[in-house]
Amino acid sequence: MRLTREEFVRTIHGRLIVSCQAPEGHPLRDTPTIVRMAQAAVRGGAAAIRCGGVGGVPDVAAVRAAVDVPVLGLTKDGTEGVYITPTVAAAHAVLDAGAAVVAADGTSRPRPDGSAFADLVAAAHGRGGLVLADVSTVDEGIAAAEAGADLVATTLSGYTGNSPHRDGPDLDLVAALRKALPATPVIAEGRYHSPDSAAAALARGAAAVVVGTAITDPAWLTASFAAAAAGQTGVLSP
Ligand SMILES: CC(=O)N[C@H](C=O)[C@@H](O)[C@H](O)[C@H](O)COP(=O)(O)O
8 A cells, every 4th residue: 555645644643543563472472363453453443553563574464454544564673772674674575565654763873784764764765655753852853854754753752762761651752743843743652551641642743643552462451450459459358
């Protein structure tokens, strides 16, 4: 699916994107399960699906074939430094698998193939794809937009050395990017764990909000219920 930025933004504007991923070793980590996760998310109203990650290109291709909403694809190579679609070759592969948008690390940290982020953007545009820059600060967002990113996302806030580490989402970064980049759509992503927080991101100027864990990880959901239950232990007799 090839879309112009305007077409893509029209599709997602004011809506939810669901990130359908599971880490290595997770009980849900296989491609058919990720596909069903994506189908369930679309049934619930997801405007687009973000997928790939450690499942990589096979997940992107399988989800793309199974849903009729745009796919934001990524690969993940490790967990340190630049690991989200870190190379030009990875971006090509994600787009060739049918993603409308490639989500890639948009920071200025060194990339494993020695390329610059602008090289990845040019390569993706050459394939007719759009680029979502995952960043952690306003300055990174500005640099990514200058390098040609079609959209920027707050995905990496809390996961880099120069961004604040917090339990909840970085709503301040959403607002700051919106102000600094009036012509570049901002996607809110990272630790949106409630419908209210997702709505707050849209109110702060996000074009759309990405939710992953809080929708797609039953282990995380169970742990939050289990913790609440443990807090009540002894209040009522069985
Ligand atoms: C930092 C990083 O590697 N984020 C990844 C990006 O694709 C995913 O692991 C997250 O699940 C995704 O960003 C959605 O966030 P959350 O699961 O918090 O709703």
